[in-house]
Each structure stands twice: as structure tokens, then as C-alpha cells.
Amino acid sequence: MKGALNGNAIRKAVPALILTTVFSAAFVLDSGRPETTGISHSIETGQSRIHVQLLGVNDFHGQLNVTREVNGRPVGRGDYLAAYLKERKAENKNTLLVHAGDMVGASAPVSSLFQEEPAIHVLNKIGFDIGTLGNHEFDRGTKEMLRLIRGGFNQRSEYFIGAGFPYLCANVLNAKTNSPIFPPYKIMKVAGVPIGFIGVVSDDTPSMVDSKAIEGVTFIDEVTAINIAVGELKDQGVKAIVVLAHISGKQSSRDAAASGEIVEMAKLVDDEVDVMFAGHSHSYLNTEVDGKLLVQAESYGTAFSDVDLEIDPVTKEIVSKIAEIVVTYHDAIKPDPEMKALIEKYETEVTSVVDEIVGTAAFDITSKRNENGESTLGNLIADSERSMMNTDFAFINPGGIRAELQAGTVSYEELLTILPFHHHLVKMQLTGDQIRQVLNQQWQHDQVRMLQVSGLKYTWDERKTGSDKIVDLYTDDGTLVVPDKTYSVTVTSYLANGGDHFTAFQNGTNKEMGPIDVDSFKEYLKQFNQPIRSFIDGRIQKVR
Template identity: 35%
Template sequence: MPAAPRRTRRRTYGLLSAAAGLATAAALASALPADAHESHHHHRPGRYQDVQLLSFNDLHGNLEPPSGSSGRVTELQPDGTTKTIDAGGVEYLATHLRQARQGHPYSVTAAGGDMVGASPLLSGLFHDEPTIEALNKLDLDVTSVGNHEFDEGARELGRLQNGGCHPKDGCYTDKKFKGADFPYLAANVLDEKTGRPILKPYWVWQKKDVKIGFIGVTLEGTPGVVSADGVKGLQFKDEVETINKYAKVLQRQGVRSIVALIHEGGFPASGAYNYDCDSAGAGSGVSGPIVDIAKNVTPAVDALVTGHTHSAYVCDIPDPSGRPRMVTSAASFGRLYTDTTLTYDRYTGDIARTAVKSANRVVTRDVPKAQDMTDLIGRWNTLAAPIGNRPIGYISADVGNTGTESPMGDLIADAQLAHGRELDPRTSLALMNPGGVRAGLTYAAKGAEGDGVVTYAEGFTVQPFANTVNLQDFTGAQLIQVLKEQVSGANAAAPKILQPSANLTYTLDLTKSGADRVVTDSIRLNGAPVDPAATYRVATNSFLAGGGDGFPTLAQGTGDLVGADDLSALEKYLTANSSAASPLTPPTANRITIVQ
């Protein structure tokens, strides 16, 4: 499919403060009619104008179609059964978005953060410049920041916004990287020194007499899920307070129609993208942080585009006045986009809330590929191929990345234990955070590689963060506490189950609550009970070693020793333990006994 014409827009928005002189009060718009619809006149526009809002979230640099379960969505059928559909790939996303815009002269495209970070090698190897280039071609209008936009720190985020060659790696082509054509919004991310947002807090889309304001925030808990270096010098403020503040600012400027882009999300009751979230009442089908946020964000905001949890939902959640308000999320990796109709009332300048319609659409792979995206992927693949196609190991079957304990998580833990013992033979065990395992390994051949071959590119997709393998000493009591922190404290509501090396086993009883879900008497290391008074040498990645993901006890270790990066450890383990004649058998993920 030929590339769609570029829409003209102003170049944007440096790493700056836009918060000075902002007012704090505004009146809410009046109540709107329930029968709002678009009307037409030969010479004068009608009262109501439908505006198409296309949105997506958590792309994570997945330009090529993601593989395995990461490249499928579940669809609920009329008879109650489900089927899976292959989905995703920026060549197809571009086609779907361009087709969706046809016949909609009033159309705006927005995103809910994590466009980059934790990206496959095609994008990650080049510090996500290919993804920004692709988003420019997609005609993305605006996005909030997500936590992964801070993986390489605020300075690198500023480069992605403004352009320029990478400070260490330089320019990858003969053309200088020009940066994003769209604004990144970071209303609740403040510079500690100035107290002001590091990027624009809001942006106003306007076509003729129709104006819609967008406010962008990331989750307040970003420092807990990003390395300390990535958020150094930054403060992350409450999402609700920030959105409410800037909604007043927009109202003062005469903007009454407002959409919040929030990189925080929820968990739907069903994994099907087309599940009826409101089947038992408004907002009944979703739980998690976004519910409280939605219930407290000012009624001046007309819709919420969310993300972070990689879930798919389209829900009505009551605002503080009790009126239903649309809250959406389009899963992740470009597998879905959300098509929302916002009916703009020219008399009030506000959205006729009762006329808002929304649905998630699948980015199927049965449409023509967008040629400009194919060309983009080809150019960057040519640069990446010498590195990405190098074999690093062999597997006898898929190494999956699903479940409370995953084969891929276990494999990484085993690799880090092996690397730890090379550094220090006293190393007792290894623990891997599940959020750091970004994909599994697929047995089936991709491109020119043979079945069972694991390439560097595939390994990079699994572990793209460049964390180091760190060794620390802990008492047995501290080790037990770490395991309990998986299901208590910051992780009580949404457990984060660490992936253990093969020599650590225990029982997780999900019929209990809080820390009691870890059955202390069941914990065994090399078949023996953990001695609370003994000292154990534990291998983790550097993110966990800093207390990340809600594990404060892991920041209390002693005798720190820093090893190689985690991908190098995985590569070395695969090389040592597999060959074409004797491929590695995936772990069976039976180290944690789950009672439920």
C-alpha cells in the first residue's frame, strides 16, 4: 500500500518546562444532550462534530510482527468460545490506521506511553531511533511518556524528542536523526531542581473550530520499575492531582474537551480483547490502579487512554460526579488499536459524553503491508543483520514466557547462577524478575535461520535492558523475606513472582493472603531447608539489586560484585549447554509448587 500523505504539523517541543504562570481555577462545562450526533449544513457546520480518536499503547519498539504469544490476541466468539488471531507489526498497523482514517476528516492519533524501551534488537540496538522514525510515518499526533521512556534517562528521552546523534554511538546513517514529529507529554515528571515538568504537560489538537486538549502522565511509581540511573534527578507526582491541575489550565485557555493519556492501567476480567467490560455494570469488568484513578480524575476530562498493564479493555468507569466515562487500553506491541468517536459540541466546546463510542480493533496481518514501513524495516535490518543473525545457541522446543513461573524465566535464572559461580564459586542461587523477561524463544525457523537456532537478535528481544548480573550476600532470613515480598508490601495486590534457579524450590499457596502465600517451611535450597542464620550468595540483575520491582530487601545485600551484562550471561550459558546436535531442552517450570 502506498504511503499516506504526510500531514503538516509544527516541529516540537524540547525538554523544557511549560508550567510557569498556570492558573488554578475553571468552571466545568454544562450538561450535554444524550442524543448528540454529527449534523451537516451546506455552508455552516452543525452543532455536533464527530472526532475520530485512534489510540494505542506499549508498542515497545515492536516494528516487526511479534512472535509467539506476544503476536496473538484472543477473540471472544458469539457462542462463548475463543479463538486466537495473529496480530501486530508496524507494516500492518500503518495500513490499518490509514484505512481507519479514510472518510474521517476530523481524526487525531494518540498513544499511552512505552512507545520505546524493552525493544527488540531492530530498534533497541539503535537506541529506538527506528521506532521514532516509524511513529513519525504513522502520523502519531501525541503521546504520554511511559516508564520505559526513562530506561536511558531524561537526557536520552530529550534526544528522542528533539533529535541529534547518540552521544556515545554517534550517527547510524549519513542523515542526522531528526527526532519525534509529535510531542511527548510528561505533566507529572518534574525536574528536582526546578520543580517544573521536563516536557510539555499538555497539547491542544485543533482543526478549524474544534479543539481537544491532551494531558499526558506516567505512573507515579515509575522509580520502582526503572533503574535508579534512569530517573536520577526526577520527581514523579500523583497522576490524579496532576491531571486535575492541568485540566483547569486547559479550561482557562478555553479548551473544554480534554483527553488524559495515562501510562497506568488495569486488569480486565477476560483476556479477550472484545470482552464486554460493562456487562455487569459500568466498570465492573476491570480492576487495578486505573479504576481509582478514573474515579477521581475531574469530570472535566472526557476520556482516558491508558496503558502499562498490556491489557485490552474498553470500559465505562464513573467519574467523581457519577457519570460514565470511557477508559481504554489497546494491549501491547501494536496488536490492537482503539477507535473512539468523540462527539464535539460546538455550542459548548465540550464532548457530548453520552455519545462517545469506542472499540478495540485487531491489527490483522491479512491487509497489504505499508511499503514505507517495509522499506524502513529493511534499511535498519541491513544495519542490524551482522550482529542480529549470529547464532548463540540451540533449543529443542519453544521456551515459553507465560505463567506464574515460566520456562524462559527459569532459563535466565539458571544462566545467571552459572555466571555468578564463574565470578564467585560461593554463589548459592539466582532470582530473576518476571518483568525483565520480555519474550520467549521460538523453535520454528525465522527467515534464513534453521529450526531451533537461537540468534543474538532473539536473545536481545528476551533481555534488552543491558542490566548487569550482580552478586550480593544475604542471610537466610533476608532470603525468606525476599520471597515473601513477591506477594506482600508493594506487590500485595499484583504479585511479582521471581523466577528461581533450578536449585531453589518452594510452595506458593494462593488460597492464602499476603506474605502467608509463601509457605516458609517448604523453601528448599539444594534440597535442604534455608537456614535463617546462614549467609547465601545470591545472583540477580542490577535492577533487582537496587531494590526494584518492590523488593526493598534486595537493596540490603553486602559484598557486592558486578559481573557481565545479563544477555552475555544468557548467551554464554546457551553456548555452553547446547549445540545443533544436542539442543537445550526447555526447563519444565516446576520449581514453584502452586496451590490454588
């Protein structure tokens, strides 16, 4: 785990910023779940225990009108998520709605084309109580992130009111003042009992965004920041503590072992922490590690976390905690009418921009990678970028592809959902040896990021140790890539700047800026011999 910073120095940088609120809500019985009044009797103390419900969302990414599938059933969308949260909230008057970051960024056009204001507006309407930052909140820069949350003007929109609930973040500091840009924690009183909430975002965020986007802020170690905040909460008598952490963690099922940075963090944070909401990895998580309940509810509003707590009103301690990850199946509920109308309003406003038809897909072309690491959509996009910039090779980072190309008519809206970041294409020169370095950087300390390629074929061997898993490199006609020969390469500006730890791209020479990636993709598809097709053709091969 990362080394801790000097505690006294950080304690000075993370002052106590406490805002206390009293939460109450109307209570409605729901025959679909156990009835509760928010209290139960405790034999141990003779007092009534307080039942608190925390409903959590992570990595929504402004997917207001995007439907996905789980088990062959439609899921997601802001109006269905709102309906589920409203239904669950009505079951317990002691309910708080929380989120663990990445509510914006990589968003659908109905949010991204309006500077992400629609996503925040929907969160306000749903009634979220508290949240934290994710790395994608920084996509448009710190200044714009602060405007979106606190309210204000920008050059493209009128005044926006901002988030109607507080954001917390203990480990992002103003570089000049060394103080947090948001309160590190907040005390919420539920039925008279104080619950402390702490927010953190991955300190690896600088590797995930353009360096200009985080000018003026610094990121410190998450565990250090959490433990300092816990200490200050404990000094104020708070014994029920929840962390909202945009930190990755995952399980393949409820009974499977959990992995990821949040698991290691749970072992290091103060034992007064009871619950940690995770994010970033877009995965399932519902387990207990070192006495802390860890949850993550997939992504894109396809699920949410329902954490049920019992608190002793005398000791103020959480004495019981259990969680459920709830999938937002459309066929089990009706969409919230207010949210549905709001989303349709935004859809109408962007129609003239996004309804352009660019072609027809013969079948679903997906970003799902096979066991070698290759995907049909990755191949198609990489081919488009290589063609536009007329280079020998092209590389696409997998995190840049955010949706699938579905069979049938293809609109510009679909392309904007697939490639939502609007990165420029960059042409550069790399040697064969530098290309090998790039490909070996796919194996990182916590995950594997398989680049999608065009014009190149290569083999890799997972049995090789260290950072040298690439075996052979060829051009697409079967010619070996020569280590000291120079080749022309296309990447996005994100990769050109070393994003996702692909620092070898920073060594590229003779860099030339090209068009926006999604516009390049649109023009490529419009010129495609219809219908649009893409196949797995052995560009990436795993040695067996």
C-alpha cells in the same frame, strides 16, 4: 488513592504551556466501515455535530519487526500497524493519532541497537499527533530521553531529529526549577473545536528504573496534576478533554468489570475529562467509569484503540463517545510498503550483529507461568545466570523477560528480544531469612510479581494474609533453607537496586558485578547439550 499535594504549590509548578494547532487530513471512503464526512446533524441544537476519531497505541516498545499471535493468527509489527492506522485515518478527516507511552524501551534489536531512534522514526512516518511518557522512556536516562524526543547528538549516533510531534507530561518536574519537563497539556483544534490533551506517567516510575536514570526529575501525584491542568483548560473555555495516562487498567472482556489504578483515578479526576487512554499493563480495556471512557489496546502493536467522539459545535462538549479495540491481524490487510521498506533497512544494518546462531530449541520455551508461578523460559534464564556467577540461587523478575524462545534455530537476535534491557548480573550474599523476605515481596498492593528461580524450591499459600505467604524453602536437593545461614545469590543490577519493589535485595552484601544478562544467556545456550530444552520441574508450588 494517593493523597493530593498542595494545589497552589503544584499550580505554580505546572504553568500553562499552550500550543494550538489546526488539524486536517484527506478523506477517503472505506466500504468496510460506515461512511462518514466528519459531521452529522443534531436535532437538539439544529447544528451539525462534529465527528472526531482518536486512534491510540500504547506500549509499542519498539517492536518494529516482531510478529506475535492472537487466536492463532499473526499480529503486530510496525508495518502492519501503520497500514491499519492509515486505513482508519482515511475514514474520517477529523482524526488524531495519540499514544500513551512506552513507545521505546524493552525494544527489538532493530530499534534498541540504534538507541531507539528507529522506533521514533517510524512513529513520525506513521504521523502521530501527540503522546506522553511511559516509564520505559527513562530506561537510558532523562538526558537521553530528552534527546530522543527533542532531537540532538549522543556519543553513539549522529544528530537525530527527534519526535515530529509533541510529548505531554503534567506530573514529571525538573527537580531544580519545579516546573514540568514537557508541557502538561496541549489544545488541538479539530474542525474549529478545541480539544484539550493532558499527559501523565505513573508516579511509581522511580521503582521501575535505575535511580540514576531519573536524576534531576521528580514525579508528583497523577490525579493532582491532571486536575490542575483541567482547571487551566476550563479557564480557557475547553470542554472536551482527553487524558493520555501511562497508568494500568484491565478487563478480561468487554463485559467484565475493569480493575487497576486508572479505574480509581477516573473516579477522582475532574468530570470535565471525557476519555482516558491507559497503558503500562499491556492489557485490554474498553469501559466507562464515572462518565469517563477508558481504553487500552494490549501492547507491542498487536492492537490499537479507535475512539469515536461526537462534539456539539455550539457547546463544545463531547456528547457521545464509543471505542473499539482493533487487533492488527496480518491476514486482513497488507503491510504499509513504506514502513516495510524502512524496517527492512534497519534489519539489514543489524544483520552482522544479530544473526549469530547460538543453538536449536527442541520446542517453544515460553515465559507463560503456570498456576504455581513457574515458567519454562524463566527456569532456563535463571539457570543460565546462576551458572555464570556460580551461586547457590538466582532470581529473575518476570518483567525482564519480553519474548518467547521459539522452536528451531535460535539466533542472538531472539535473545536480544527476550532480554532487551542489558542489565549486568550481580552476585551478592543473603541470609535465608532475607531470601524469604524477597519472596514475600512478590505480593504487592496492586499485583503479584512471581520471580523465576534457580537452585531453590519453595511453597506458598495464597490463603495466608498479609505479606507472609511463603511456607517452606528448600535448596534444589531438598535441604531446608536455614534462616540465619548465608547463601550466594545472582540477580540483575535492576533487582539488586530494589527494582519492582523488591527492596530486600538492597540488603545484600559483598556485591560483585558480572557480565550483561543477555551475553551470559547466549554463552550458556552455546554450551548447552543441544537441542535446548527446559521444563517445569516444581520449583514453585502453590499449597492446595
